[in-house]
Amino acid sequence: MLRTWRNLSPTQRRLVITVGALEAAAKAAALIDLSRRPASEIRGPKLLWAVALPTVNSAGLLPAAYFLVGRRR
Known part of the structure; x- marks a missing residue:
């Protein structure tokens, strides 16, 4: 069954x-x-992170991956 906002x-x-x-x-x-x-x-290309973060529907996983793995300490 398809759910709509009204349902x-x-x-x-x-x-x-x-x-x-x-x-x-x-x-x-x-x-x-x-x-x-x-x-x-930054681990990996900064441009790739900049494009992926706002466009990928990740349920919050991509921002978490950026903070946990994408940044160098």
């Missing part, structure tokens, strides 16, 4: 909005950090 309960709607806002905040934080960090402190 969701108010609790389900709030959950969708909350998860979407959290993912957007994580992506924004990763992009801000990426823009301020020199390329020498």
Whole structure:
């Protein structure tokens, strides 16, 4: 069965909005950090991270991967 916004309960709607806002905040934080960090402190091409972070629908996994693996200490 295909779910539409109208068919969701108010609790389900709030959950969708909350998860979407959290993912957007994580992506924004990763992009801000990426823009301020020199390329020498980034694992992999900085341009690739900059393109992938906002475009890949990752359920928050790509921003987490950037913070855990993509940055050099």
